[in-house]
Amino acid sequence: MQERQRRFTEEYKRQAAELVVSSGRSITSVGKELGLRDSVLRRWVEKLRRTRLLRSPGCARRMSGCAWSGTF
Template sequence: MEARQRRSFTDDYKRQAVDLVTSSGRSIGSVAKELGLRDSVLRRWVEQRGAGREPTATARRPTTQATVPSADHAAEIARLQRENERLRMERDILKKSIAIFAGTRT
């Protein structure tokens, strides 16, 4: 049985792989698969390069930054909440009327 030879990568290659993860917003797993690497190897490189800059959990998973909703979005959210409440009330009324016509009371 032939032993697998350990691959070595240059610092420049590692830096480019880490940059691909951080700039693309894709997961470490998908980038590692694309580059033909194991997830654990690329994750270690990301953690090593990100040491002191951001926490490990942030380096593993790309996150989206929360933004303050604009006035239009806030108005839309309020409208949808009112509509949701109205639909719940209509649903409850229909449930009660079905129960009445079926002959059972809740």
């Protein structure tokens, strides 16, 4: 029997990732509570952290000396 792929809104993904980050709980713990695989929730948390890093003050200064800046 084939499992149906579930789809989640961006808002749900952000809230799930926020729960991990703000609570200090593990991805495994929150994933079990929400019925999500670790790998899925981990991607959402990493995306949230990248987004926060890019929006943080001083990001342009940090990235200016980076070999990767301007390539994306």
